Amino acid sequence: MKPKIKMEENPPKRVLQFLRWFCREDYLEEIEGDLTEIFIRQYKRNPRKANWKFAWNVIKYLRPEFLKPLKDHYLMYKNYSQIMKLFMPIAFIVLFVMAILSLIPIKANKENSAEMIANVMAVKQGGLNDIVFSLQGLRGIYYISHITKNDLNADSLSRRLIGQTVKIYYAKPHFWALLSPTTNTIQITELRLGNEVIFSEFR
Known part of the structure; x- marks a missing residue:
């Protein structure tokens, strides 16, 4: 369950929307809840720093296992120009991260x-x-x-x-x-x- 927070302690709206846009539904609630709890603790100490740290933590989840299938985005954004405007920068970042991670296999022993x-x-x-x-x-x-x-x-x-x-x-x-x-x-x-x-x- 997501924590109840005061209005002034809300995470940045656009960053939160971005997380909800790319993150799979089966992971979203847990990830959003955890990041919001971290944001609240940091906000009480340093509101300005809490905002950019929240954005950075969201960016860290731009990894293949957390991304929605492409078809979900097409259902959300029927206008082609909107799709391209939102998707192209994300696709570039995701492909870069995937390329890096692919070079680091996990040894199962x-x-x-x-x-x-x-x-x-x-x-x-x-x-x-x-x-x-x-x-x-x-x-x-x-x-x-x-x-x-x-x-x-x-x-x-x-x-x-x-x-x-x-x-x-x-x-x-x-x-x-x-x-x-x-x-x-x-x-x-x-x-x-x-x-x-x-x-x-x-x-």
């Missing part, structure tokens, strides 16, 4: 993974058909990549895992984690329920 025990609160299908987990007491987006999930699906995992305690291995952050604001996106590399390995990228 135990040496490059951290371990934790957590209780599963929710499992759902996220952007790009990733499987996204909500874990009790933990903020952020924990996900199994659509590239490596094989035959797993969110519905079956939801029935099995909600309320269960699981062991998770997740990829340790590298340099590009600096681009993420407080809400992190964390790739799961192995998932265990008791002695059963439900999912693993380890070879």
Whole structure:
């Protein structure tokens, strides 16, 4: 749920509209809520600084996994000139970020993974058909990549895992984690329920 805030503490309207324009619906509420909470804390200390930091944090989410499909934008903006005016600068930035990130593969092995025990609160299908987990007491987006999930699906995992305690291995952050604001996106590399390995990228 988005925090209630005073009128003078509202994040910059145009930046917020920009976030809602490009961000997938299945991630938007959590991302917007987290960034708004950060904005409120910073606004109380330094209102001017809070505005540009909010804009910078929104820009950090211009990453492939958070972008709406192109067809959604065409439904929102039927006028071609509006589409081009809004989309072209964004497309350039996104392609640049994608090119950079493509050069930095995540090595899926135990040496490059951290371990934790957590209780599963929710499992759902996220952007790009990733499987996204909500874990009790933990903020952020924990996900199994659509590239490596094989035959797993969110519905079956939801029935099995909600309320269960699981062991998770997740990829340790590298340099590009600096681009993420407080809400992190964390790739799961192995998932265990008791002695059963439900999912693993380890070879």
